[in-house]
Amino acid sequence: MFEHAEPSADTIPKTSSELPLETRRSFVGVLLGLGSVFVGGLLSVPLIRFALFPILRRTTELKESPVGAVTDFSSLNEPVMRTIQIEQVDGWRQAISEKAVYVTRDTQGQLRVLTSICPHLGCTVPWNKEKGKFACPCHGAIFAPDGTRIAGPSLRGMDALETSVRDGQLLVRFQYFRQLVPDREVIG
Numbered sequence: 001m002f003e004h005a006e007p008s009a010d011t012i013p014k015t016s017s018e019l020p021l022e023t024r025r026s027f028v029g030v031l032l033g034l035g036s037v038f039v040g041g042l043l044s045v046p047l048i049r050f051a052l053f054p055i056l057r058r059t060t061e062l063k064e065s066p067v068g069a070v071t072d073f074s075s076l077n078e079p080v081m082r083t084i085q086i087e088q089v090d091g092w093r094q095a096i097s098e099k100a101v102y103v104t105r106d107t108q109g110q111l112r113v114l115t116s117i118c119p120h121l122g123c124t125v126p127w128n129k130e131k132g133k134f135a136c137p138c139h140g141a142i143f144a145p146d147g148t149r150i151a152g153p154s155l156r157g158m159d160a161l162e163t164s165v166r167d168g169q170l171l172v173r174f175q176y177f178r179q180l181v182p183d184r185e186v187i188g
């Protein structure tokens with residue numbers, strides 16, 4: 001029979017320096033491991049946010065573009081073309097592009113801005129001053145000065161863009177519309 005020997009007060013370590021060397025090493029190793037996990041977690045937060053940024057943010061954002069002073073169009077009696085700059089934010093990318101639009105009047109005489117993209121298959125529609133109409137050179141679609149469809153293969157009139165007036169400036173929000181459909185449908 002073995003007798004269980006109670007450790008004497010002299011054999012119980014009192015401080016960490018009195019612990020066996022192996023025990024001290026593994027304790028420090030655990031501390032270092034936990035510290036590495038904590039620091040790694042902290043560092044990964046901005047990386048994860050950066051990676052998810054395009055998903056969390058609205059993918060494509062088109063800002064309003066100035067077309068010109070409203071007074072520039074006060075005596076407008078036929079459509080005039082203006083080139084606008086579009087600032088487009090898509091995920092991390094920010095791009096500036098140019099688009100042609102027409103400033104014209106609706107049947108009530110209010111200013112209206114039309115995209116120059118043909119709603120049939122996307123050609124740029126020129127204003128025909130002699131005929132007093134828009135005439136698409138690609139497949140012959142004809143539109144009235146306010147963009148209303150007159151003839152040809154397009155299933156709808158030219159697309160009007162959302163406008164606003166701020167500090168006397170006419171602003172427009174450029175958008176793309178689905179082609180080959182009878183009703184205006186924004187696609188971006």
Ligand code: FES
Pocket residue numbers: 118119120121122123136137138139140141152153154
């Ligand atoms: S693209 Fe304009 S009529 Fe076809």
